[in-house]
Amino acid sequence: MTHQPACGRVRSRAADPLRKDCTEIELIWIEKRIEHWIRFGRIASERIVSRKTRIVAFRPDAVVAFVRWSANDFGTVHSRIDILRAVRPGEAYTTAPFVRPGGELLLSIQGWPKVRKVLEIIDRIEAEDLDPCDIAPEHWRHVHNRLSAGEPARVYTAERHQAWLKRKALGQ
Numbered sequence: 092m093t094h095q096p097a098c099g100r101v102r103s104r105a106a107d108p109l110r111k112d113c114t115e116i117e118l119i120w121i122e123k124r125i126e127h128w129i130r131f132g133r134i135a136s137e138r139i140v141s142r143k144t145r146i147v148a149f150r151p152d153a154v155v156a157f158v159r160w161s162a163n164d165f166g167t168v169h170s171r172i173d174i175l176r177a178v179r180p181g182e183a184y185t186t187a188p189f190v191r192p193g194g195e196l197l198l199s200i201q202g203w204p205k206v207r208k209v210l211e212i213i214d215r216i217e218a219e220d221l222d223p224c225d226i227a228p229e230h231w232r233h234v235h236n237r238l239s240a241g242e243p244a245r246v247y248t249a250e251r252h253q254a255w256l257k258r259k260a261l262g263q
Contacts, residue, residue, distance in 0.1 A: 155194075
């Protein structure tokens, strides 16, 4: 097993050439007010900024689900889930709040009922013993389009995953 250095775990930004290649996501947790969390994704490094804030980094091509929720005294104000692929240096990307520099946006859903559906879809994928980080990116685009149109998304099965892995192998 080879060990890959993390995206700037110890050294400063200027001293670490790998860090500039990573995508960073700022996570904030103020109980029942602002809650940002990673639903899935392989974190390469983590930096604690304060008791309420930390920054996690992802290597290029990592797929991550980033959930943001906020509320006031009257209830939920905003809920959103973004599933994105961390980009390589020089690749085009979409900017997203709290994501630096940005990523290839595979899914972006707002509103708690739709966000809950995405979380349920992720749970079903995991129930198939599949890692949501590894499934076909086209499936996340499909889920985004179907939920945006108010339609149910196709189920991602182990058979679909095997087909994706075969297509991916042909492309490499």
